[in-house]
Amino acid sequence: MTSTVGSVARVFRIMRSKPLGALGGLLILVLVVTALLAPVLAPHDPVKMKSTDRLQAPSRNHPLGTDDFGRDILSRVIYGARISMLLGLGAVAISTILAAIIGIVSGYYGGRIDTILQRCIDTLMAFPGFVVLLTIMAMLGQGLGSVILALGIGGTAGNARIIRSAVLAIRANQYLEVARATGCRDWRIITRHILPNIAAPIMVVATLGLGVAVLAESSLSFLGFGVPPPTPSWGAMLSGSGRTYMIQAPWMAVFPGIAISLAVFGFNMLGDALRDLLDPKLRGGLR
Amino acid sequence: MSRYVLRRLMLLLPTLALVTLLVFSIIRLLPGDIVTLMMSEQGYAGDKAKLEQMLGLDQPFYRQYVTYIGKALRGDLGVSLWTKEPVLDEILRRLPVSLELAVLAMFFGLLIAVPAGIFAAVRQDTWLDYLFRTSAIGGLSVPGFWMATIVIVSASIWWQWVPPMRYTPLARDPVRNLSQLLLPAIILGFALSASVMRMTRSMVLEVLREDYIRTAWAKGLSESVVIARHVLKNAMIPVVTVMGLQLSALLGGTVIMESIFVLPGMGKFLLDAITWRDYPVIQGINLFLATSVIVLNLVIDVVYGFLDPRIRFG
Numbered sequence: 001m002t003s004t005v006g007s008v009a010r011v012f013r014i015m016r017s018k019p020l021g022a023l024g025g026l027l028i029l030v031l032v033v034t035a036l037l038a039p040v041l042a043p044h045d046p047v048k049m050k051s052t053d054r055l056q057a058p059s060r061n062h063p064l065g066t067d068d069f070g071r072d073i074l075s076r077v078i079y080g081a082r083i084s085m086l087l088g089l090g091a092v093a094i095s096t097i098l099a100a101i102i103g104i105v106s107g108y109y110g111g112r113i114d115t116i117l118q119r120c121i122d123t124l125m126a127f128p129g130f131v132v133l134l135t136i137m138a139m140l141g142q143g144l145g146s147v148i149l150a151l152g153i154g155g156t157a158g159n160a161r162i163i164r165s166a167v168l169a170i171r172a173n174q175y176l177e178v179a180r181a182t183g184c185r186d187w188r189i190i191t192r193h194i195l196p197n198i199a200a201p202i203m204v205v206a207t208l209g210l211g212v213a214v215l216a217e218s219s220l221s222f223l224g225f226g227v228p229p230p231t232p233s234w235g236a237m238l239s240g241s242g243r244t245y246m247i248q249a250p251w252m253a254v255f256p257g258i259a260i261s262l263a264v265f266g267f268n269m270l271g272d273a274l275r276d277l278l279d280p281k282l283r284g285g286l287r
Numbered sequence: 288m289s290r291y292v293l294r295r296l297m298l299l300l301p302t303l304a305l306v307t308l309l310v311f312s313i314i315r316l317l318p319g320d321i322v323t324l325m326m327s328e329q330g331y332a333g334d335k336a337k338l339e340q341m342l343g344l345d346q347p348f349y350r351q352y353v354t355y356i357g358k359a360l361r362g363d364l365g366v367s368l369w370t371k372e373p374v375l376d377e378i379l380r381r382l383p384v385s386l387e388l389a390v391l392a393m394f395f396g397l398l399i400a401v402p403a404g405i406f407a408a409v410r411q412d413t414w415l416d417y418l419f420r421t422s423a424i425g426g427l428s429v430p431g432f433w434m435a436t437i438v439i440v441s442a443s444i445w446w447q448w449v450p451p452m453r454y455t456p457l458a459r460d461p462v463r464n465l466s467q468l469l470l471p472a473i474i475l476g477f478a479l480s481a482s483v484m485r486m487t488r489s490m491v492l493e494v495l496r497e498d499y500i501r502t503a504w505a506k507g508l509s510e511s512v513v514i515a516r517h518v519l520k521n522a523m524i525p526v527v528t529v530m531g532l533q534l535s536a537l538l539g540g541t542v543i544m545e546s547i548f549v550l551p552g553m554g555k556f557l558l559d560a561i562t563w564r565d566y567p568v569i570q571g572i573n574l575f576l577a578t579s580v581i582v583l584n585l586v587i588d589v590v591y592g593f594l595d596p597r598i599r600f601g
Contacts, residue, residue, distance in 0.1 A: 119302060125535070126535065127309075127573060128536065129539050130539030134557060134561060138566075219432060223546060247440055253433070264428035265424060265425060
């Protein structure tokens with residue numbers, strides 16, 4: 001009982017010292033709950049079209065109005081949270097796992113392997129991120145899976161570099177030498193000693209990566225190269241008809257845009273606060 | 288110094304080789320049905336064998352690569368399937384538009400970021416600092432394309448202004464050209480300013496704690512003199528590096544702005560090429576951008592050595 005009270009008190013103390021981070025965490029909590037409870041929260045079917053309800057202004061029945069197909073914007077924004085979370089988590093899982101493998105191999109083994117891997121990372125980082133995304137999409141073709149894969153691959157290079165520097169920072173520590181001296185194999189050292197010690201930077205990288213993924217997906221969908229219709233993706237809601245009817249029905253474009261901004265803002269705030277709390281060494285080095 | 292430059296140039300070779308290998312692979316990694324799609328959708332060739340021959344896919348891999356490098360070194364990036372013009376000519380024709388947009392965006396980005404970063408650092412932990420830092424994260428969070436859409440719509444509602452559909456080159460009518468590029472440049476610059484402001488703030492904070500700054504204060508210099516003469520000079524160098532690293536993000540951002548503001552730059556060309564499945568153009572733009580980023584970063588590093596005597600080349 002006392003430990004629960006203690007940890008609650010600790011959470012409050014952290015929230016007091018990092019009010020912006022707490023705000024970010026709150027936004028993300030709302031986002032996750034919305035995504036999970038979408039069928040309960042959404043007042044209407046997000047893909048059901050109703051020609052009599054076209055382009056209606058916000059009202060009691062449609063709090064955020066309707067689009068040019070008569071679909072309820074609020075329901076689409078709520079279901080859009082699902083797509084954004086799904087895409088973000090999928091992409092971040094891919095980029096973090098790949099980056100962790102590259103970063104650990106590079107940082108732990110060092111030497112020639114490190115040099116070769118770092119040259120590859122240099123090469124990848126020379127390509128503008130958004131151009132890489134578009135090119136991968138051009139190769140894979142449209143679809144949810146392609147977007148996740150493209151965002152995942154696109155995020156790998158930068159993350160690998162950060163994880164490598166985290167590994168380098170702990171490599172010189174004595175406990176690794178002791179582990180090696182007692183005859184530990186590389187695999188055991190990596191899983192038992194390195195991974196737990198770089199968990200903090202990995203968490204920071206993943207949180208900030210979620211924000212980047214949500215933003216990049218919306219840009220891709222906006223240009224028409226992301227998730228195909230009628231999937232309610234925030235970015236897709238802003239493209240095409242969202243722009244065409246912008247003057248006539250501004251609610252079509254305003255609300256999905258606010259949703260994207262709040263979600264990305266939340267991930268950025270939370271990621272920043274986590275970085276300050278967990279890993280003061282990385283401060284300012286991520287962007 | 289010259290040995291350092293030489294060494295950096297040598298290191299450039301493997302990176303460039305990898306860049307060409309990657310760009311070269313783009314077309315080779317295409318799933319088979321895309322080639323069929325290119326044929327049926329766009330009608331680039333009568334049959335699959337003909338199209339594969341046009342794309343050079345009928346040769347063994349290593350020979351294709353050697354041919355590709357040889358041509359690239361002579362400035363031959365292939366021919367666009369859609370416009371039938373050499374890819375390099377098409378890129379160079381559109382380069383000035385993207386370049387002007389990028390330079391203007393960088394100018395506005397610095398104009399916002401540097402003063403904001405200095406103020407936030409000098410008034411650390413005041414409401415001003417929190418305001419600037421929160422807006423910086425806000426700048427990183429709001430999608431540029433959304434901001435652009437909102438700006439265009441508001442302008443058309445309140446001032447009946449719509450972005451012109453026809454692009455006016457800088458040389459023909461500078462005023463009209465600038466009025467066309469100003470909005471996208473400011474929006475891009477705002478997004479760019481977020482990370483630069485954060486870097487400026489943390490660098491200024493670091494320099495403010497140095498001994499020579501305490502000495503400057505002790506001499507009784509005014510705040511503006513301390514900041515301008517002593518802090519800024521020393522804090523700006525890492526900021527320039529961040530600008531260099533932002534370069535590739537900036538080039539990515541131009542794609543979206545060019546598409547929204549109907550500017551005939553490289554980004555718009557890339558989007559069209561993707562729609563047309565014009566893979567030689569996609570390859571060409573990737574190769575061109577990556578090479579430019581690598582070369583520009585090298586130039587920035589070397590220029591540093593002249594600007595900052597503390598950096599030793601080893």
